Amino acid sequence: MSLARWLDFLYPPSCGLCRTPLRDGRYLCPPCRDGLPRIEKPYCIQCGEQIEGIVADDVLCSQCRGLEFAFDFARAAASAQGPARELMHAYKYGRQVHLHRELALLAEEVWDDPRVSAQCDPPWILVPVPLHWRRQRWRWFNQSHEIARILAKRRKLRCEQALRRVRHTDQQTLLNRTERLANLRGAFRLSRRQRRVQSLRNKPVLLVDDVFTTGSTAEECARVLIEEGGAEKVVVLTVLRG
Numbered sequence: 513m514s515l516a517r518w519l520d521f522l523y524p525p526s527c528g529l530c531r532t533p534l535r536d537g538r539y540l541c542p543p544c545r546d547g548l549p550r551i552e553k554p555y556c557i558q559c560g561e562q563i564e565g566i567v568a569d570d571v572l573c574s575q576c577r578g579l580e581f582a583f584d585f586a587r588a589a590a591s592a593q594g595p596a597r598e599l600m601h602a603y604k605y606g607r608q609v610h611l612h613r614e615l616a617l618l619a620e621e622v623w624d625d626p627r628v629s630a631q632c633d634p635p636w637i638l639v640p641v642p643l644h645w646r647r648q649r650w651r652w653f654n655q656s657h658e659i660a661r662i663l664a665k666r667r668k669l670r671c672e673q674a675l676r677r678v679r680h681t682d683q684q685t686l687l688n689r690t691e692r693l694a695n696l697r698g699a700f701r702l703s704r705r706q707r708r709v710q711s712l713r714n715k716p717v718l719l720v721d722d723v724f725t726t727g728s729t730a731e732e733c734a735r736v737l738i739e740e741g742g743a744e745k746v747v748v749l750t751v752l753r754g
């Protein structure tokens with residue numbers, strides 16, 4: 513018996529949310545998968561926020577009106593509420609690393625958006641939002657890289673750790689957008705390898721992260737990817753929208 517089979521035998525795979533035993537190699541049961549609060553049309557064409565009510569397709573939410581962004585637009589698969597929030601919490605803070613595939617499969621649903629799926633020539637390059645090494649050591653892994661890696665494999669795209677986080681910033685929950693942006697200025701740089709190989713030059717980049725909240729992290733990463741990396745454009749793809 514292989515080690516993986518032994519581990520399955522000792523720790524039978526079960527649903528990450530309701531604990532129902534599973535045998536199909538998945539870590540979410542079908543009802544829990546269906547119960548995740550998907551973001552469906554209408555949503556803001558800039559930040560991907562779900563918009564209530566009946567509105568035209570090309571709509572900007574009230575927060576995005578009058579703002580300029582370095583990235584083209586952001587899309588998230590689900591809202592960071594209820595079971596989706598619980599799942600991400602178990603993954604990030606409960607160190608349930610095996611949940612990364614379920615989160616990547618959820619993020620992949622964004623390929624329903626023609627603005628994402630139509631980009632083929634040249635194809636997207638996936639770039640994960642980096643963690644500061646201190647935080648990564650504490651968490652053991654970078655959730656965005658794990659998700660980007662699986663997505664890249666499934667969509668047959670390249671994944672490059674083109675950014676590094678050079679400065680650790682404190683929790684930003686109490687700051688507004690302008691303060692967050694000022695606080696993040698200079699927190700990200702191109703990786704040393706990317707500086708050398710310049711492989712993002714004139715390429716479309718999908719910036720991958722776990723959660724999009726105010727978009728200030730995405731904004732700062734996109735700015736570095738375009739200004740320093742020469743990316744043609746940056747689109748933000750996250751599993752959840754906070």
Ligand SMILES: [Zn+2]
Pocket residue numbers: 527528529530531532540541542543544545
């Ligand atoms: Zn379940």
Ligand SMILES: [Zn+2]
Pocket residue numbers: 556557558559560561572573574575576
């Ligand atoms: Zn918006």
